[in-house]
Amino acid sequence: MSDDFEDFELPEPPMLMPGGDATFDQAGIDALFGFDGTAPAPQKSGLKAVIESNVISHERLPMLEVVCERMIRTFATSMRNLTSDAIDVSLEEITSHRFGEFMNRVPLPAMFGVFKVREWENFGVVTVDSGLIYAVVDALLGGRKGNSSLTIDGRAFTTIETMLVSKMVQLALDDFAGAFEAIEPVGIELERVETSPRFAAIAGPTNIAAVATFRVDMEGRGGKFSILLPYATIEPVREKLLQRFMGEKLGRDRIWETHMACELHNTEVLVDVVLGEKHMRVHDVMSMAVGQTIALNRGPDDPLEVHCGGVPLGHAHIGQRCNNIAIRLVTDISKGFPK
Template sequence: MSADDDFMDFDVAAPSITLGDGDEFDQASIDAMFGGNAPVAKKSGLKAVIESRVISHERLPMLEVVCEHMVRSFATSMRNLTSDAIDVSLDEITSIRFGEFMGRLALPAMIGVFNVVEWDNYGVITVESSLIYAVVDALLGGRRGGGPTRIEGRAFTTIETTLVSKMLELALTDFAAAFEPIDQIAIALERVETNPRFAAIAGPTNIAAVATFRVDMEGRGGKFSILLPYATIEPVREKLLQRFMGQKVGRGNIWEEHMATELLKTEVSVDVVLGEKVMRLEDVRSFAVGQTIALNTAPDDALEIQSGGVQMGRGQIGQRRNNVAVRLLADMFKDLPQ
């Protein structure tokens, strides 16, 4: 370094630790040991798409309508069950991977596995511990206005499971009733589990729609969620994607009747092909008035019936009330191009 230099250059090496045996750890080794700045293996190909945290999903407007209908009916059902002032609200509707949802579930919790008979598939309904103890406290005559006492370090008893199962059955019944304008379904609660591993109805990477509800019971309560894998709602996915339905959800009977009426009024031209023959152009140019062309077709042979050049069936030509008529054969659709 000279006296005229304004700055000094230093070569600073990465800190290292030397052990008694002569082994030396640099900064990269220390970071790897404690998890700081650890290199992350990059995923590529199909694995990167499947395990991506970014979920591209379709919004299901009609599912939101179904959940809003369920909120009103379930609040009434809970009031009749507990005789308390119940307030039910829809927290959110989102999409998440099944494995991630189960991994986020705060334990202890109850997980109900239900079967949608018409769709031949399954879903789950989860209840967090605060709502479990609130429902049990309310059904067993606990004092109102205070939060229920939570007993840690033990599993749920048979009585608690039975009482909460009644609430789950009410929720699923109201959910099925709210689905009636879209599809007639029956939901059956098959079992209640406390371990997420025993409620695996889908693969960890499968995407599911989750509706989360909040139940308030005079200062106590909690949340419960209904999870439907996209494979489960596939039979009604097109209906759930609809945005504007008017008064009635589903098929429009007025349009069906209008289409049926208009179809009956539609006129269709039908041609009966008496026969076909391949001729030379010279013979065609020499056609004369009164000339007879043999088609090699007998009077009783089946003739092709066409509409717009498309073969529709077969029939026999004849006469009825001094008019030329065609009688359709019983096998008119046999051997037709599909």
């Protein structure tokens, strides 16, 4: 944090009066809160600089970088199949921005694709700059290769241009969802395409969002697009995105879970059937002889307790099957015996 506040100027401490008490005059108060009686300085100081600072604690998401790197390979192939041009897709950066600040910095004209992640029940935004918009439209409508597309200002995008760019955005979202399957399967749907950032507001202006910026080069023409995911959207998979590598397991391990389930099903257990119980004195037990009979308070049709390792499992009836003594459970194991 020391690097973020190196340019902050702290005011001089107040002077001690002869009585020993620290007092502030108006100049000291203005210096403390960052105000100056002269012309406004470009550099803020004091508490005003701390309060109004735009410093964002950037949380690195290693797995999001892996997802984006995997996406650019599949998206380049998808764009080649769509435009029949030589496409080069690269990941420029992954940063964190405040949602309102980033949307206000997008140069217009631009398109904003609002998409929904069904499993997370939240939204994200894809921003496409004008250079990429006109490059895609020019390529899909048969423009010559190698010629840079011209940006036409002063008019809104036509329905055909919006539909063509929406097709490219949907391809990018499909490939992004496909790259995300290694982390968690998701379904992404493009809901609408807007041309004004006001109509694509899916989060508060001060909310922090992760922004992945890509560049698309199409034989001398192209531009950039960004995938913006508010932290509230990626909260369900935040722990997985914080992993340093794909094999790191912060939760349960499915391989060992499956292996243990198979081994448990093949494990042999010893089940005891309690025919009855009788309280006896130690003297009577020690004086027992061969052939002596112990009377139990159980009838032939009474249910007997079934134990495993001393733990009651349920009740069963005793009988005979194929010349063997057998039991038949009359209650479910999980609910057969009161706790």
